[in-house]
Amino acid sequence: MKLQADCVPCLFKHALRTAKISTQDETKHWEVLSGLARLFSELPEDTIQVEVAGEIQKILADSIGDRDPYRHLKRHYNDLAIELSPQLRKAIETSEDPLLTAIRVAVAGNIIDFGVSDTFNVEQTIRDSLTREFAVFNYNKFCQHLAEAETILYIADNTGEIVFDRLLVEQLLQHNKQVTIAVRGGPAINDATLEDAIYVGFDKIVPIITTGTALPGTVLAKASLEFKTCFESADLVISKGQGNFEGLSHCSRSIVFLLKAKCQPIASELGVQPGDMVFYLS
Amino acid sequence: MKLQADCVPCLFKHALRTAKISTQDETKHWEVLSGLARLFSELPEDTIQVEVAGEIQKILADSIGDRDPYRHLKRHYNDLAIELSPQLRKAIETSEDPLLTAIRVAVAGNIIDFGVSDTFNVEQTIRDSLTREFAVFNYNKFCQHLAEAETILYIADNTGEIVFDRLLVEQLLQHNKQVTIAVRGGPAINDATLEDAIYVGFDKIVPIITTGTALPGTVLAKASLEFKTCFESADLVISKGQGNFEGLSHCSRSIVFLLKAKCQPIASELGVQPGDMVFYLS
Numbered sequence: 001m002k003l004q005a006d007c008v009p010c011l012f013k014h015a016l017r018t019a020k021i022s023t024q025d026e027t028k029h030w031e032v033l034s035g036l037a038r039l040f041s042e043l044p045e046d047t048i049q050v051e052v053a054g055e056i057q058k059i060l061a062d063s064i065g066d067r068d069p070y071r072h073l074k075r076h077y078n079d080l081a082i083e084l085s086p087q088l089r090k091a092i093e094t095s096e097d098p099l100l101t102a103i104r105v106a107v108a109g110n111i112i113d114f115g116v117s118d119t120f121n122v123e124q125t126i127r128d129s130l131t132r133e134f135a136v137f138n139y140n141k142f143c144q145h146l147a148e149a150e151t152i153l154y155i156a157d158n159t160g161e162i163v164f165d166r167l168l169v170e171q172l173l174q175h176n177k178q179v180t181i182a183v184r185g186g187p188a189i190n191d192a193t194l195e196d197a198i199y200v201g202f203d204k205i206v207p208i209i210t211t212g213t214a215l216p217g218t219v220l221a222k223a224s225l226e227f228k229t230c231f232e233s234a235d236l237v238i239s240k241g242q243g244n245f246e247g248l249s250h251c252s253r254s255i256v257f258l259l260k261a262k263c264q265p266i267a268s269e270l271g272v273q274p275g276d277m278v279f280y281l282s
Numbered sequence: 283m284k285l286q287a288d289c290v291p292c293l294f295k296h297a298l299r300t301a302k303i304s305t306q307d308e309t310k311h312w313e314v315l316s317g318l319a320r321l322f323s324e325l326p327e328d329t330i331q332v333e334v335a336g337e338i339q340k341i342l343a344d345s346i347g348d349r350d351p352y353r354h355l356k357r358h359y360n361d362l363a364i365e366l367s368p369q370l371r372k373a374i375e376t377s378e379d380p381l382l383t384a385i386r387v388a389v390a391g392n393i394i395d396f397g398v399s400d401t402f403n404v405e406q407t408i409r410d411s412l413t414r415e416f417a418v419f420n421y422n423k424f425c426q427h428l429a430e431a432e433t434i435l436y437i438a439d440n441t442g443e444i445v446f447d448r449l450l451v452e453q454l455l456q457h458n459k460q461v462t463i464a465v466r467g468g469p470a471i472n473d474a475t476l477e478d479a480i481y482v483g484f485d486k487i488v489p490i491i492t493t494g495t496a497l498p499g500t501v502l503a504k505a506s507l508e509f510k511t512c513f514e515s516a517d518l519v520i521s522k523g524q525g526n527f528e529g530l531s532h533c534s535r536s537i538v539f540l541l542k543a544k545c546q547p548i549a550s551e552l553g554v555q556p557g558d559m560v561f562y563l564s
Binding site: 005006008009010012013016026029030033034036037038039040041043 | 287288290291292294295298308311312315316318319320321322323325
């Protein structure tokens, strides 16, 4: 997905937030903002949103000297989600349609902003997601594709959320599918990396690969050969969250996008409203 | 007030909003964003917030070729406020302390975001402001200063709001004060200009002057001689809104600031929370 004008103020805001998480040194905050300003003053047309995010990460790392400022927060988000995992697994297993409930739990994981949430709010969000209507809901089509699929690539998004993804992956395994989980190839905001995938126990149930890049999304042109091979050969690809959608929305192969549209540019691209839940098979 | 890091994403957001009000041409939106990016990549230290706003207006005017994109909206805001004026004047006149009620109405004018409000919301905001506690409330001190003052300079802020300011100015006139109203010297976002002051009838009750600049705030170093003379000689200066506070907060003379703290940088400067109502005599 191309970078939209609306993304620019938002990217400044997020970069500043990241800088503030890392350091209280205001000179560093300004260094990050100036770096971004230089970047945006020279951007070529048709820049891909998630590639800019990569450039911003470089600016952040160079200025604040920390490639993984969300380290502690990511651990906290995973722990918070792990705590809720047993009751959610039970809710899925005892529900009328465990696969659909697991999909709803997985999208709840994408809705929750663990950064501003406590346990109470997380539980509230999950309850809402279990009953709320999807704005796009290609579930029947998905079930048809699933019935014919043997191999599935599941591209994860954030920490915390990845624990909920595990519950959906468990359901896919119960349908006798061969699932591979893909995470980021290095620290990217609060996105899940190999370390997180192992921390939440994915290594015990499925093969884990990475995109091969530390971008907060999937950009095929920059992905590792391992990822590209898996992406092309999988019978079904499930993509979680906005970052992956941004990179893969114009991809030629069929993909299942499972996300909450968190901002206007993404919502417009999907033909929905900001805040809507989307389960879209391209 | 110095430009804060937190202001940068916000300034990008507002510039883009202004560009979108003017034109649907996305090339122009990007031109504005690139212009801002170049500006922020070269900013000297200790830049005054409201001066940057002036630079941004130049970028906007050069890109979109319109020095007054809020023209129609400003008229709409004034009309909406004029409609409410009679009932507010009555509420003030029949209240126990008409001066205090007029102050509350004037701050309500600063709270209302006419851009996102309909009549219902405006009335609701006014009701709230009439009873809500101020976070800083130097009313007694203000009354003492007022008792000793003969001349008052009242520095207005936005359109719409300026109609509510008129109700407070009417009260000051009833206290036999000589009031002068100051507005912006040219179009600056949705701020009130000479045209607006006349449109809402200030010319019938008090002398009107301008700051001499089209900045969305008051920067003494750039103000006209007429404004500076009036500012220095007035017994009492009342400053409405954030834009004026940003420019005047470190000024040596005593000023009455009447505003809602709309963002974290301003709230921090005032020692209050974002959203708080402030009636502060410096």
